[in-house]
Amino acid sequence: MLRGDKIGLRARRETDVPVLQSELYDDVATRSKADSRPWRPIAPGSAASPYMVSDPTDDAACFSVVQLADDELAGEALLWGIDLHNRMAHIGISLRPAFRSRGLGTDVIRVLCHYGLVVRGLHRLQVETLADNAAMIRAATQAGFVPEGTLRRAAWVNGDFADQVILGLLATERDAD
Numbered sequence: 003m004l005r006g007d008k009i010g011l012r013a014r015r016e017t018d019v020p021v022l023q024s025e026l027y028d029d030v031a032t033r034s035k036a037d038s039r040p041w042r043p044i045a046p047g048s049a050a051s052p053y054m055v056s057d058p059t060d061d062a063a064c065f066s067v068v069q070l071a072d073d074e075l076a077g078e079a080l081l082w083g084i085d086l087h088n089r090m091a092h093i094g095i096s097l098r099p100a101f102r103s104r105g106l107g108t109d110v111i112r113v114l115c116h117y118g119l120v121v122r123g124l125h126r127l128q129v130e131t132l133a134d135n136a137a138m139i140r141a142a143t144q145a146g147f148v149p150e151g152t153l154r155r156a157a158w159v160n161g162d163f164a165d166q167v168i169l170g171l172l173a174t175e176r177d178a179d
Contacts, residue, residue, distance in 0.1 A: 004065075004117055006109040011065035011079055011117070014055050018066045018075055020046055022053040025098045026078065034160050035132055036096055053078065060084065063117065067110055069101065076101040079110050081118050081127075089125035091118055095138070107141035115145060119173045126172050132157060133165035147171045 004011040023046060027033050034041050037052075044050050056064075061084045067077040077097035084091040095110045111129075118124045129147055131138040143149070147169035155163035 003068075004113050004121075005070065006113040008070060008104075008109045009076060009106055009113065010068045010070050010073075011110070011113050012068060014053065014064055014066045014078075016055055019051060019053045019055065021075055021098070022066075022078055023051050026096050027052060029099075031160060035135070036094075038157065060086065063122075065114075067095070067097065067101075067106070069106070076106060077110075079114055081114060081122070084122070084124070089123065090128065091122075091124055091126075092128050092130065093118070093142075095141075102137070107137060108144045111141050111145040111147075115171060115176060119171075119176055124173070126170060128171075129169040130166055131169075132159065133167050135167075139167060139169070142169045142171075145171070146176055148175070 023044070027044065030041050061082070063081045063084070065079045066075060067079050068074065069076045075098070077095065079095045080093075081091040082094060093111060093114050095107060095114070097106060097110075115127060118127050129138065129142045133152060148171065150168045150170045153166040153168065156166045157164045
């Protein structure tokens with residue numbers, strides 16, 4: 003397990019899947035803001051669930067987030083679009099509703115940065131989020147990410163276009179552990 007101050011990142015377990023499916027995926031409005039693909043109904047236990055336990059791949063690293071105080075499942079975190087040639091990846095996190103607004107997001111991002119930049123040896127990490135996602139922008143900025151630009155009306159979300167913000171972090175900019 004990778005540990006931060008408040009959270010740990012561990013491999014996904016079968017028992018995590020129904021909780022993440024119910025609280026993160028089945029909340030259509032929230033999921034539609036978190037994923038660029040259109041929401042579609044997925045039955046519990048389906049192999050199509052984005053949370054299904056699978057073997058590791060070269061282009062993604064998926065984790066379950068646990069709160070260290072009680073080992074309770076707090077959400078998911080991932081590096082995706084891992085590009086080994088250019089040594090970069092994208093970061094994504096999603097916390098269960100009961101674990102939001104507790105200051106866990108910054109800790110999750112810091113641990114993901116350690117994994118990506120130190121363990122995997124990547125050079126650049128990137129966050130793409132909706133411009134109105136103040137919590138993610140704040141957490142990423144507190145973890146050292148720098149705003150790099152806005153893609154105007156680039157995301158189709160719940161029937162309208164929304165701006166998307168890009169933040170980046172280079173290995174040379176990261177605070178030492």
